Every structure is written in structure tokens, then in C-alpha cells.
Amino acid sequence: MPTPDSAPAQAQVDQAIDWLVKLRFDSPCPRTEQQFQHWLASHPHNPLAWQRVSHLGDELAGLPKGLSRRTLDASQRQHINRRDHLKLLAVLAVGGSLGWAAREPLGIPQLLADSSTATGERRRLQGSDGSRIQLNTASAIDLSYSAEQRRLQLVRGEVSLDSNPNDNRPFRIDTRVGQLATLDSHLLLRENDLGLLLAVRRGDVTLFPSSASPRRVLPGETLQVWANGSFQAVTLHSDPWGWTDGVLSVQQMPLGEFIAEVARYRPGLLRCAPEVAELKVSGTYQLADTGQILQLLTRSLPVRVDYRTRYWVSIGAA
């Protein structure tokens, strides 16, 4: 007989795992359950193997689904990008990285740099074609070049692309809500809850929404593209290009919206109480120090900032 502490043999563990698959991920018929009971009793090590394996199954089943999915997706993506990036390193000259990711105590971001940014980080890249790209906070892109075309995929977050006009390969851009194509343009893409925000500064962009007919987008236009492919010109309370210069620049923006903007650049929770959410904010703020932005708010508005922890901050009425 095994002592309770001894590990079951691999063969028993493998069998227990096969049973777990049958019992948990399928709808087992009574016969299967009978066979399982028979297996359990057929070897002195089987109950221990089953105990460990089913405990593991319980742990995994107990994970909150949405939270886990989101976390793993984000984490896996960082790794995938890192691997892709090893290939891309040859073609990408990585410029200075802004924000506080540079202050990470572990210097591995330099060691294993990738085409994504952490919360609060902004980064400039230069494509092998000479195009200039900027990634905003918590963003990720994939870039690839072939003899016929240049491709950028917005994996998440926000990016600005200032293409090199001397390269005449078309640029194709993939997003969640559809594709864009351009020969030369300075454009900005931002994923948001509604879909995608597209702003064009220079050049000529054609939008191919996933389920609507193509539309030319011209310099000065800002479009909100919805998840279903429809789109609409919008006027914003903020300058969508501000972050490319390191600032958040807003006009009469409701405080709730403003705080949601600032929260994009801060790890942890940042909340705004509903009773102050409609107060209006105007001004230009430095993104490099979000703590200071919050501090400044208390001077111009009747609000106060509560730090429950460094990562849990609420804005309420003063």
C-alpha cells in the first residue's frame, strides 16, 4: 500500500487523467461511471491518483472564466509577440521606449523586446520600410513585409502609423472590425468598446469594413467604426493625436470619461464616483505622470482623490 504522501506512478496518473477527461468534459453515460468505479477499485494506487487529478481538475474548474481568459490571452500574446519579434528584430530598429516600463527593475524587456507595450508605456518603432510607428499604452501590433505589400495588424490598443511615402508597396492594415488599405498615410487607430476609432492626418485611406461597402477616408476625418462594420464621423472631447506627443489634451470632457482615459495609462483600478462624473475638464496634461494629473484635478474641480492602495484609486466629491 502506498503511504498517503507517496506519489502515484505515472501509469496510474495517466489513467486517472483519461477518466477525468471522460467524466468532466463529456456527458458520461451510467456505464462509463460504472467502469470508472471499477477502475478506481482495481489498483491500490488508483484512488490516490484520482484524488490528485480530480483536485487539479477542481482547481482549474474553479477559475473565474472571464478574468482568466482575459489574463491568459494578454499574457500569451506578449509571449507570442516576443517570439515573432525575434524574427522582426532584424527589420525593426527599436527606438527609445517612453514611460515607466523603462524603470522595470528586471531589464528583460530589453533582452526580449517585443512589439507590444505594457500599461503606461509608449513606444516608437521604425519599420524596415522606413515607416514610423508609435504604440500607445497596453497595445500590440504585428508587422510584416513582403515584396508586394506591407502589413500591420492591430492586435490590441492604439497605434499611429506614419508611412514612408518613398516606398510604393501598398500598406494593408488588419483590425477587429475590418481592413484598411493605403499607399501613403499618417493615420491613427484605436480599439475601443464600440469598435475602432480611425483618424487620418495625411494621405488617402480606404476602409473595408467587415460588413459594409468600402469608404475613402481623407485627411482631417475621424470615424468611429462599429463592431458590425457601420461607421460615422465623430467629434471628440479630446485630441486623438495627443498621446503621440505625450499629452492628454481635452476640451469640456466629462470627468467620468476623462478618468477612463487616464485609467488606460495606469495599472490597477481607477474609478470615478457617479456624482462627479459630469463635471467638465479642459486642459493639456502630461501622460508621463498620471499621479500628478489626478493631483491637478483637485485644484480645478471640487473633487478629492482617495488612494485605497497604489493600485486602487477613487475620485469622489470633495
Added chain:
Amino acid sequence: MQINDTLKPTEVALLYQAHHSWLSGWLRSRVGCSEHAADLAQDTFVRLLRARQLSPLKEPRAYLSSIARGLMIDQFRRRALERAYQESLAHLPEAEVPSEEDRLVILDTLARLDRALHQLKPRARQAFLLAQLDGLSIVQIALRLGVSRATVERDLAKALGVCYRLRYADA
């Protein structure tokens, strides 16, 4: 030559004397923080005590730095996961944010799952996530991935096998 499963503690002690300060320096130049480097150097020798090693080390420094590099990457992954976790928590409505204690338990389980996912081929990874987090049945997964039921069952068993090793063997 003596054949042994692991290095003897006296051998490790000799290696420690000969290479510890070199390794600390090597790590310091990479992590940029001497305290952190000292911790990693310590962990490297602990790992060495448990490592299966059949013959005396021919290139001790190359070996030590490869262990240390593995530890740095493990830490980097853990950090990436923690960051992703913090961000995901921030998106939850306040009422759904788990308690401090639950948060740590969940993070630990997720860290193991994350490591396990890395050791899997893409199809097995996808099948496992569909089963575990999206609650799809084997039949549904088979349809989604265009493979047979038996293949899905094998993939899931493989994934659970990796999780089991990480849960009970490498603890």
C-alpha cells in the same frame, strides 16, 4: 568517475565558492539591481542542488548561466502574467473583484496554467482553453477544430498531464 543522480552537496559547495561572485556579477549586469541579482544567484545554486547531473561539470559557468537565464525568463513570464492579471482585474465591475486571498489563489493557478499552455502545441492549447474556460464539450471542440473526438480527448489528456506535472512535481 562516480555516477550519481545529482551533484553532491560538497561539489555544489565548491562550485559556490568558485563561481558565486562571478554569477552575481553576471546577473547584476542583466537585471540592474544587486539585491535582485543576489536572490537569483541563490536560486540558481538551489536549482543546481536538485538538478540531475551525471558527471562533473565541464563548463560550470556556462551551465550556471543557463540555469540563471531560465530563472530570469520564468520571472519575466510571471511578471507578464501578473501585469495581465492586474489589468484584467481593473476591467471587472467592483462587485466581481475577488477578495485579496482569492486573488492570490487564482493568480497562482493561472501562473501554472500559463506555463502549461506554453508547453503545448497550438491545437492542444486551443482545445484545452475551449474546454476549461469556454465550457465546450468534447464534441463541440471536435467540430470547432475540425478533428476527431479521439484527437480532442488526447489533446485534453496531454494538457492535463502537463498541468499535473507542474502542480505536483515541480512544486
